[in-house]
Amino acid sequence: MRNLLHAARWLLLLPLLLAAGFAHGAHSVSVISPQTNYQVEILSHEGVEYVGLTDLMEPLGRVESHVEGNRVRFLFNGTESVFEQGNTQCRVRSTSVNLPAGFLLQDGRGYVPLASVSVLLPRMAELTAEMHPVSHRLFVGVASIHYTAELRTAPSRLVLSFTAPVNPSTYMEKSRVRLLFRREPVVGAASSKVTYSDPFVRGVTFNESAAGAELNVQVAQPATVTVADGGRSLTISPSQPAAAPGAQAQNAPASTAATSPGQPAAQGTPAVRAPRGKAFVMLDAAHGGADAGAATTPAEKVLTLALARRVQKELEAKGISVVLARTADVALSFDQRAAATNTARVSLYVAIHLSPEGHGARVYAPMLPPAPAEQDHRAFLPWELAQTPYLDRSGQAATSVAADLNTAGVAAQSSAVALRPLNSVTAPAIAVEFAPLEGGEAELATPAYQQKMASALAGAIAALRGRWGEAQ
Amino acid sequence: MISRRLQIFTVLLVLAILAMGGYFVHLKRKAEAIATPQVQQALVAPVNGPAETTLLFLPNDEDGTLHATSVTAPQPADPGERARLALHMLIARGLAKDSPHPYGPGADVHDVFLMDPNSAVVNLNQALVAGLHPGIQSEQLTLFSMVLTLKSQLPQLMRVRFLVEGKSAETLAGHVDISGWMDVIEVQQSTPIAH
Numbered sequence: 326m327r328n329l330l331h332a333a334r335w336l337l338l339l340p341l342l343l344a345a346g347f348a349h350g351a352h353s354v355s356v357i358s359p360q361t362n363y364q365v366e367i368l369s370h371e372g373v374e375y376v377g378l379t380d381l382m383e384p385l386g387r388v389e390s391h392v393e394g395n396r397v398r399f400l401f402n403g404t405e406s407v408f409e410q411g412n413t414q415c416r417v418r419s420t421s422v423n424l425p426a427g428f429l430l431q432d433g434r435g436y437v438p439l440a441s442v443s444v445l446l447p448r449m450a451e452l453t454a455e456m457h458p459v460s461h462r463l464f465v466g467v468a469s470i471h472y473t474a475e476l477r478t479a480p481s482r483l484v485l486s487f488t489a490p491v492n493p494s495t496y497m498e499k500s501r502v503r504l505l506f507r508r509e510p511v512v513g514a515a516s517s518k519v520t521y522s523d524p525f526v527r528g529v530t531f532n533e534s535a536a537g538a539e540l541n542v543q544v545a546q547p548a549t550v551t552v553a554d555g556g557r558s559l560t561i562s563p564s565q566p567a568a569a570p571g572a573q574a575q576n577a578p579a580s581t582a583a584t585s586p587g588q589p590a591a592q593g594t595p596a597v598r599a600p601r602g603k604a605f606v607m608l609d610a611a612h613g614g615a616d617a618g619a620a621t622t623p624a625e626k627v628l629t630l631a632l633a634r635r636v637q638k639e640l641e642a643k644g645i646s647v648v649l650a651r652t653a654d655v656a657l658s659f660d661q662r663a664a665a666t667n668t669a670r671v672s673l674y675v676a677i678h679l680s681p682e683g684h685g686a687r688v689y690a691p692m693l694p695p696a697p698a699e700q701d702h703r704a705f706l707p708w709e710l711a712q713t714p715y716l717d718r719s720g721q722a723a724t725s726v727a728a729d730l731n732t733a734g735v736a737a738q739s740s741a742v743a744l745r746p747l748n749s750v751t752a753p754a755i756a757v758e759f760a761p762l763e764g765g766e767a768e769l770a771t772p773a774y775q776q777k778m779a780s781a782l783a784g785a786i787a788a789l790r791g792r793w794g795e796a797q
Numbered sequence: 798m799i800s801r802r803l804q805i806f807t808v809l810l811v812l813a814i815l816a817m818g819g820y821f822v823h824l825k826r827k828a829e830a831i832a833t834p835q836v837q838q839a840l841v842a843p844v845n846g847p848a849e850t851t852l853l854f855l856p857n858d859e860d861g862t863l864h865a866t867s868v869t870a871p872q873p874a875d876p877g878e879r880a881r882l883a884l885h886m887l888i889a890r891g892l893a894k895d896s897p898h899p900y901g902p903g904a905d906v907h908d909v910f911l912m913d914p915n916s917a918v919v920n921l922n923q924a925l926v927a928g929l930h931p932g933i934q935s936e937q938l939t940l941f942s943m944v945l946t947l948k949s950q951l952p953q954l955m956r957v958r959f960l961v962e963g964k965s966a967e968t969l970a971g972h973v974d975i976s977g978w979m980d981v982i983e984v985q986q987s988t989p990i991a992h
Contacts (some may be wrong), residue, residue: 364902616971619931659967678972680932682858687934692983741987742937743974745967756914759931
């Protein structure tokens with residue numbers, strides 16, 4: 326009898342727990358930034374949605390919060406903001422910012438209206454912020470990605486073009502292809518639907534949910550998704566029976582296992598996968614945010630990002646996929662850079678620096694004690710020694726890149742140095758420091774110099790990829 | 798009515814005050830000009846010991862190498878003091894005018910602690926770090942030149958650690974990792990030496 330009562334109590338509680346769980350999921354905002362993704366709880370107060378300041382800002386940088394009576398003095402990476410309980414105005418640095426509702430101070434924690442976040446973040450953190458209210462997603466430091474869908478014939482196929490590289494989760498189903506963009510800020514008209522009178526592509530719908538933005542392509546037969554233009558273009562075309570499972574599996578890179586087909590072969594459809602393998606290289610534009618780097622004009626952080634973008638363009642033109650560690654003027658810690666690289670599972674990490682001292686380029690490999698011969702390769706390594714198993718290849722990469730830079734007319738030498746974050750990267754890792762060729766510091770910012778260095782570095786990376794490919 | 802004699806006396810007094818003020822300003826500037834180089838230079842304590850040859854590895858930012866130079870000077874008997882003196886002489890070269898690897902005013906090494914015959918801890922001052930030219934190469938050459946200079950004084954030295962104002966730091970000036978020990982053999986193998 327007691328057991329029955331116990332079971333009945335749990336049966337009554339179960340719906341409540343489930344309801345609480347769903348409510349919890351709906352009452353949070355997903356923050357997506359280049360370095361990290363996280364959830365921030367939403368607090369409803371008198372019909373207004375609020376988010377905790379510390380919860381929102383802490384993953385993005387250094388935070389300090391001081392409560393002084395009704396006032397909260399909030400420091401983000403040294404930038405001061407002052408909020409006051411119930412006040413619809415706050416002060417960021419020396420400028421006043423209007424809030425759509427009063428600031429909320431509860432249990433010693435400060436909350437700002439959710440609707441104010443896209444206004445506050447650019448001022449407090451110098452980061453772009455874009456709120457997608459439908460999906461409750463906040464994109465920080467990343468720009469919206471727009472797409473166009475173009476139906477092409479002979480053979481019939483749908484080409485989706487994006488304004489920036491995308492890497493969606495692809496789900497293949499019997500009569501549709503689902504492309505789920507969890508991290509990318511893909512935007513489109515809310516719940517838009519386009520229909521086609523085509524024998525293969527029947528229509529495309531776009532919608533957003535808490536899981537992300539989703540493109541659904543209705544197809545008449547099993548389809549293949551191919552990626553081109555460095556991830557900027559996805560083509561959905563009918564599967565070729567002759568090239569079905571075997572051939573595609575052979576061509577697909579190992580990392581395509583990350584693509585999770587919804588119902589792969591259960592319905593008799595070929596196990597098609599988008600050939601969206603991992604990127605080859607992570608380009609890390611050094612410095613950013615409050616860390617301006619060398620006091621060049623403009624600052625080193627600006628020059629490194631400009632150069633990284635040029636290298637990216639050059640590499641993508643050669644068909645080599647690239648990830649940028651930062652795409653905006655954001656502060657990333659060494660550990661964040663290493664973590665992003667390790668997560669991306671790239672084959673090469675290249676940190677880009679510029680210096681007004683000396684001439685040409687210096688290529689650095691990490692300097693660490695070599696791994697003991699008896700060390701088990703599967704053993705866990707301390708974070709600061711994670712590079713150890715890759716030291717040889719990092720050294721080879723540095724030598725190879727320096728040689729190719731010399732060939733391209735950029736005097737370069739290679740050496741090793743203990744450099745953050747190279748020691749924590751679980752891939753061959755190098756740092757390249759560019760200096761003026763002939764002129765002085767002013768030369769670093771000229772388009773001609775940047776293009777020459779970008780072409781030389783891209784050529785060296787492409788050559789390295791070729792050598793590694795041959796070796797394998 | 799003020800007498801003419803009193804008027805002349807007052808004018809002369811004012812002129813004398815102005816002249817003395819001007820003279821004091823002149824003396825102050827002269828004293829500052831004499832004092833400034835003393836602040837910029839690493840002070841080397843007078844040593845009463847036999848003159849010996851010390852090998853200094855001088856960094857050169859232009860070609861990114863270290864240049865080995867012999868210096869003969871009196872050396873103290875204590876190994877720690879010898880090591881500190883060698884680094885003082887190294888930094889003094891960087892403070893010289895037209896140095897190929899200049900240090901900022903006041904750059905110095907506070908202490909060199911010998912933990913055991915194999916390990917040394919170098920305590921740098923903030924002025925040295927703040928005055929460095931920005932960049933990986935500049936930081937690398939600064940540290941490597943010190944490590945190799947110490948090695949020339951202490952042949953058994955195997956590892957060196959750097960502190961800034963007595964505290965452990967993540968990087969020297971934003972680039973090179975100084976949070977751990979620097980392996981002397983690794984440094985020897987990685988250093989571009991000018992021939």
